[in-house]
Amino acid sequence: MMTNITGCAQTPEALRLDMPLEVAFAKQNEEITLPLFKPSEA
């Protein structure tokens, strides 16, 4: 799916293919919440 990765530097070095991620829901307004992802802490 198309999404954004948050919680880390927005650089090619920090954003690696196949890096472990976890969902980070981002509320946009009362009706819409987008599923973003952040580096997994597990």
Next chain:
Amino acid sequence: MKRSKAAVVGAAETTQLGVIPNMSQVQLHADAALNAVRDAGISISDIDGIATAGESPESLAHYLGITPTWIDATGVGGCSFLMHVRHATAALESGLCRTVLITHGESGRSRIAAAGFPIPVQGSLLQQFETPYGTTGPATMFTVPVLRYLKAHGLGEEALAEVAVVQREWAAKNPRATFRDPISVDDVMNSRMISYPFRLLMCCLVTDGGGALILASADRAKDFRRPVYIAGTGESVETPMVSQMEDFTTSRAFRVSGREAFQSAGITHSDVDHLMIYDAFAHLPLYGLEDLGFCKPGEATAFIRERNTAPGGKLPMNTNGGGLSYMHSGMYGMYALQESVRQVRGIAAAQVPDVKISVAHGVGGMFAASSTIVFSRDAH
């Protein structure tokens, strides 16, 4: 090879290419159309079928004074004009019309009465599921699969640079090419970052221009000066969202369209003397060479590096300089078709010796659509 059903009997681009601030979009269509009509040695009143994309067929018919009985307005991006060739071939074969005009014209750079790049329709799949995450133009979408492609095959970003370098060699031989100065891999790798990993010289130009084709049935083609026969055609679509491709390392639409074109022509890869692969960005010739079956998965980079597609190579590709160096108005497919026709006619600026079979392969949207045309010098 199978017997051809139709032929290109007239072909021309706009008189000028590049920056044309004194012509609107519909004027570019008309300029190309009149040049193609002159090339075919016919008059506008002979045309009874029209096909176009980016401009409405009603506008084209009105502007040129044509009363068509067959219309095709298939608009799936840059390969629409290849699909028009496929559909026109079927229409001519079934007698729906006798003489077809296919036009393209785009004020991509000067933006004079230009249709504009499509903005996702409110509520469309693209607008719901990709646009919210910040995608804008093609550079932010078309490039999405390429990091997976490079990783899967153990390739670096230089793989993309080598495509641009070889195509500039072809452009250097073409007086009508926009960019003609030689470039090196270092030049490409040091050019400005546009959308990781794509740098400026891995992206197409943005220019003004147009092109047109006249098609007639193969039975009538011998009455024209320089017919180029349509030996086989293919087309397909996959998804409007690049993020939903079945596999980021290969295009399903490319594979389906290519297979259909080769099978309908009854040719094999060794029959192909000349190849055009629509190159809006530098990864497209890599996908095209592999998905059409000229190279195994992951081997297109080495194939290009070993100069197989370069001047003097066994499979000359994108011999006008391509969208990366020749011209790119937004929907490049017509220019790939024009160069295939010139090569088969033997009149290209960088002419390849003795081209009997040329294949033109196009993309529409971000790997959303594809069409492939096999041209032949002989009717068979």
